[in-house]
Amino acid sequence: MIITVAPFPAIEYIYGVEALAADEEQTARHVSLNILSKGIYSAQMMKVLQEEPILISSMGGFAGKYIKHYLDKSKVKADIVWTDYETPQYVKIVDEHFMNNYTIKTEPTIPGEKESNLMTQKIRAHIKKVSTLVLAGAVPESMQKTVYKEWMEEAKAHNVKVVVSTGQKDVLEVVMQQKPYALMFTEEQLNQLGLMSIQIEEIAERMSVYLKQSVHYVCVYLKQRGALVLSKNKYCRVESIFQLVHKDNAAASGAFLGALAVGINRKYEQEKFAKICLAASLAANDNVNHRICIKKDIDCRIKKMKVRELER
Numbered sequence: 001m002i003i004t005v006a007p008f009p010a011i012e013y014i015y016g017v018e019a020l021a022a023d024e025e026q027t028a029r030h031v032s033l034n035i036l037s038k039g040i041y042s043a044q045m046m047k048v049l050q051e052e053p054i055l056i057s058s059m060g061g062f063a064g065k066y067i068k069h070y071l072d073k074s075k076v077k078a079d080i081v082w083t084d085y086e087t088p089q090y091v092k093i094v095d096e097h098f099m100n101n102y103t104i105k106t107e108p109t110i111p112g113e114k115e116s117n118l119m120t121q122k123i124r125a126h127i128k129k130v131s132t133l134v135l136a137g138a139v140p141e142s143m144q145k146t147v148y149k150e151w152m153e154e155a156k157a158h159n160v161k162v163v164v165s166t167g168q169k170d171v172l173e174v175v176m177q178q179k180p181y182a183l184m185f186t187e188e189q190l191n192q193l194g195l196m197s198i199q200i201e202e203i204a205e206r207m208s209v210y211l212k213q214s215v216h217y218v219c220v221y222l223k224q225r226g227a228l229v230l231s232k233n234k235y236c237r238v239e240s241i242f243q244l245v246h247k248d249n250a251a252a253s254g255a256f257l258g259a260l261a262v263g264i265n266r267k268y269e270q271e272k273f274a275k276i277c278l279a280a281s282l283a284a285n286d287n288v289n290h291r292i293c294i295k296k297d298i299d300c301r302i303k304k305m306k307v308r309e310l311e312r
Helices: 038-048 061-073 113-129 147-156 169-177 187-193 200-211 250-265 270-283 295-302
Strands: 002-006 010-017 028-036 053-059 077-082 089-095 100-105 132-136 161-165 182-186 217-221 227-231 235-240 305-309
Touching: 002 038, 002 113, 002 250, 010 061, 028 250, 038 053, 038 061, 038 132, 038 250, 053 061, 053 113, 061 077, 077 113, 113 147, 132 147, 132 250, 147 161, 147 169, 161 250, 169 187, 182 187, 182 250, 187 217, 200 217, 200 227, 217 250, 217 270, 227 270, 235 270, 250 270, 270 295, 270 305
Parallel strands: 002 053, 002 132, 010 089, 053 077, 132 161, 161 182, 182 217
Antiparallel strands: 010 028, 089 100, 217 227, 227 235, 235 305
């Protein structure tokens, strides 16, 4: 079993209109509702890959109830800290004529020590049942940046491997003190950390600093350019002939993270879980009105994967 901690997810409504005009009633040509949380989608992908995840999160209000309903439909076991704070909501209006985006968001919530303490209690209650812990999601400004460290200490006390995905520099610095088993980055996270590069080889070289600090695997999800799966002994790049349909969503990167955790939990060889991770991200659907994917979608994509070793 695997615990996935998604501290504070959000939801996003997207309306596509032909041309946005003031003081006129608009008809949306396309409407979708997405969850903004790699942790939520990672747990869902674990379920698709026939693993048993336990999702721990903090939610509140209508949006929180909606996410819980979505998890129930996906048969993902969730242990939720229900809070008085409203789970954030975003409304994005896409003007398809002028190709402009307009985003409206609710006031930011201010969770803090109470919510983090309750999540810590839930982690302690489940940690003896699992072999892997996944930490994904931004730590709010109102919360101590050491909270990931505290959760990692709980995991290490029970010999549980920890996989972390974060783009917050101060959080990553704290995480590295605890030597996570694996790190996963997206392009956006690399940009936040100032580590992004056009050159694949340069990204791999910049990731090597973490491998030198006892991290077993560092993975970088590069969307259309595939992914990097790096270890101390081997640098692999995995690519596919399949194209990513939804380029900017949490489902694809969350699916990658979930598949990574499954590969580590099952002790797959590096090339095997590299293929599964990219195949999962390519198969993932970002519209919650449809299920994320089925295992058959992943299996058919794995057959078209190409893994090559990079020179170092």
